[in-house]
Amino acid sequence: MKILLIEDEAELAQSIVEYLSKQDYLCEHAATYNNAIERITLYDYDCILLDLMLPDGDGLSLLETLKKEKKKTGVIIISAKGSLDDRIKGIHIGADDYLSKPFHMSELGVRIYALIRRAQYSSNNIITSNGLTINLLSKEVFFNEEEVVLTKKEFDLLLFLIGNKNRVVSKNALAEHLSGDMADMLDNQDFVYAHIKNLKGKLYKAGHNNDSIKTIYGVGYKWIE
Amino acid sequence: MDRIKKRKLLSKTLSYYVVFGILLLLIALPFYYFYYQRYYIHEIDEYLLGQKDEVCKKGLNTLRVDEIPLWNKFNIDKKILPDDGQTETSRFVTSECYDEHEKENISCRILYSRIKIEGKDYILSIHLSIYEAKKIIQFGTILHLIFFSILLIGFVIITHLLYKKLWRPFYQTLSEIRRFNIRNSEIPVFHANNVREFSQLNKAVEILIANSVQAYKIQKEFTENASHEMQTPLAVFQSKLDIMLQQQDLSESQMQIIQSLYEATSRLTRMNKNLLLLAKIDNLQFLDTQDLNVVEILDNLLPFLLEQAEANHITTTIKTGNKSLMIQANRTLLESLVNNLITNAIKHNAPNGNLSVELEQNKLVVCNTGTGKSLNRKMLFHRFGQMNEKVKGSGLGLAIVKQICVQYGWDIAYDYENGMHRFSVVFG
Structure with a gap:
């Protein structure tokens, strides 16, 4: 999996490259518009992470160039411009997803996971992990041919954890993922714990090995595959 | 402020003119009437004096007492009357006297003077009708009133007609300003006009609007820039925490520090988002x-x-x-x-x-x-x-x-x- 990160903030780029590299992605970094154009024309990428504000050009015009060349690369915009206009404009030009800064590495991880999976297995909507079979279309989870009935939140939680497998996902990231735009209103993240507890209980009941979800000192959780 | 009754500039201006006009009319007409009357009577008095002098110079010294009735008969406006000792002389009197033509008593101006005929005292009375003069003055006053009123009415009508024409550029400018919406940052184009005041107004409004649009743009840009500048370091901070969380050998107390930092960043992020939202609502961006x-x-x-x-x-x-x-x-x-x-x-x-x-x-x-x-x-x-x-x-x-x-x-x-x-x- 090849990913191109176009981001001018060196420290942030370093974190992203480090996080994604450990998830078996080959992540390259371009800090300027020109460098990015050069790489896009020379190589093919599975996914491009695009910052809209670059020191020598506008990310949106880069996106336009990319779409003109009809490359099938998935694009996720990562921008500090949180305004709805930019989001709509970006999606309209052909971006697949939009993440506004600041975001959690795990959120980015799960978005890339979804994007690449969509591109690669467009006909296949089944993923498997630790003996669980997840149908993404019907949103059903099976273990040993038997369905594990989950709520929507629990399903999202499971996908988020599997999308960041073997990485520690912070409770904050989970809370924000589960509650969408409203998360930033509340301080109490106990509801995450409640959902994790329910999910664990349901998997255990279905006979699934309960070591898959590891709790890290109440700060985060990890899906061990 | 709203309680003050708003009136059109036109009616405001006109009300001053009309009040001034009516006041002038009220003062000027009586003044005109009385002044002309006084002036006329003064002229009559001079004439009467002149008549008296003429009568005294020519003929009175040759007149005999028995000729007085005859003299009186041929002089209609002059009479020689016996001195009864009670008539005040060398004075002008306004009084009623009988007029042969009109067959009625009319206003007259009379001058009595003492004369001597053959050594005896007589009173010479000379009179002149002021009846016509009064009528002329009254007529003149009425004419004045009519012309003055026409002048005033004409003035009001012309001002009304002119008002619409003269103030048209102003109303055009006003409607342009009303249509102006700072959100579309379109600076209105004002119609050119040949009135210096309105041209100046348009120029001033154009500058004002251009400045507002500029300030609005700067504020919007500032909001966006502030968002970018604050969110990027926040993103760095949070990403570093995410990376740190992946370390294998973290102790529980280190984890608790990480959790506290997570909470602080999320609070900071929330404040930043809310400040932006407020700024956007203030900027009417929704x-x-x-x-x-x-x-x-x-x-x-x-x-x-x-x-x-x-x-x-x-x-x-x-x-x-x-x-x-x-x-x-x-x-x-x-x-x-x-x-x-x-x-x-x-x-x-x-x-x-x-x-x-x-x-x-x-x-x-x-x-x-x-x-x-x-x-x-x-x-x-x-x-x-x-x-x-x-x-x-x-x-x-x-x-x-x-x-x-x-x-x-x-x-x-x-x-x-x-x-x-x-x-x-x-x-x-």
């Missing part, structure tokens, strides 16, 4: 509206919020009914308003407290158990006005609610009753 059903919005938002309430051991009561409540608003803003009101009621609730959300007619009421006293009404809706050390809010929630209500003209009220904080929003 102008697109649609028909929204408040019941539907509540149904969408409540599951998550109630889950939060439950996690905080809060008992909730929801009364929305099945009815719909349609309003015109921006979806983001309405959702933000509902979210802020209800999350506030959750965050600032007492342990094991109550929360109720009610929709009655066109009113949304959110109540929560308080901690004993009413909130400071003055500061409640101010930015960072009601910061609470125990509850780590962004301090902007109610300011956002207030700002949204201001934009749509909704009423927001706060009450404290029976230990419950009560916020109510009346839509429309």
Whole structure:
């Protein structure tokens, strides 16, 4: 999996490259518009992470160039411009997803996971992990041919954890993922714990090995595959 | 200011002219009448004196006493009367005398003077009718009144006609200014005109608008830039925490530090987002509206919020009914308003407290158990006005609610009753 990160903030780029590299992605970094154009024309990428504000050009015009060349690369915009206009404009030009800064590495991880999976297995909507079979279309989870009935939140939680497998996902990231735009209103993240507890209980009941979800000192959780 | 009655500039101007005109008329006409009368009588008096001198010089010294009746017979306006000793002489008198032509008594000016005929005292009376003169003066005065009135009426009519023509550029400018909307940053084009004052006005308004548009643009850019500048370091900070969390050999106490830092960044992020939202509401950047059903919005938002309430051991009561409540608003803003009101009621609730959300007619009421006293009404809706050390809010929630209500003209009220904080929003 090849990913191109176009981001001018060196420290942030370093974190992203480090996080994604450990998830078996080959992540390259371009800090300027020109460098990015050069790489896009020379190589093919599975996914491009695009910052809209670059020191020598506008990310949106880069996106336009990319779409003109009809490359099938998935694009996720990562921008500090949180305004709805930019989001709509970006999606309209052909971006697949939009993440506004600041975001959690795990959120980015799960978005890339979804994007690449969509591109690669467009006909296949089944993923498997630790003996669980997840149908993404019907949103059903099976273990040993038997369905594990989950709520929507629990399903999202499971996908988020599997999308960041073997990485520690912070409770904050989970809370924000589960509650969408409203998360930033509340301080109490106990509801995450409640959902994790329910999910664990349901998997255990279905006979699934309960070591898959590891709790890290109440700060985060990890899906061990 | 609104109580002052607003009048058109035209009627204001005209009222001064009309008042001046009528005053002038009231003063000038009597003055004209009396002055002319005095002047005329003075002229008559001179004439009478002249007549007397002429009579005395020519003929009186040759007149005999027995000729007096004959003299009187041929002189209509002059008579020689015997001196009765009571008539005052060398004085002009206005009195009635009998006129042969008119066959009636008419006003006359009479001069009596003492003369001597053959050594005896006689009175010479010379008179002249002022009847015609009075009539002429009256007629003149009436003519004056008529012309003066025509002048005044004509003046009013012409001013009316001129007003429309002269002020047309002004009204054109006014309608351009009314149509101006700073959000589309279009500087209106004013019609050229040949009146210096209006040209100056247009020029000044053009500069004013250009400056406003410029300031608005700068403010918008500042908002965006501030957002970028603050969010990038926040993103770096958070990404480093995410990376740090992946380390294998972290101790529990190190993890707790990481958790505290996570909470601090998320609070900072929240403040930044809310400040931006406030700035955008202030900048009227949420102008697109649609028909929204408040019941539907509540149904969408409540599951998550109630889950939060439950996690905080809060008992909730929801009364929305099945009815719909349609309003015109921006979806983001309405959702933000509902979210802020209800999350506030959750965050600032007492342990094991109550929360109720009610929709009655066109009113949304959110109540929560308080901690004993009413909130400071003055500061409640101010930015960072009601910061609470125990509850780590962004301090902007109610300011956002207030700002949204201001934009749509909704009423927001706060009450404290029976230990419950009560916020109510009346839509429309």
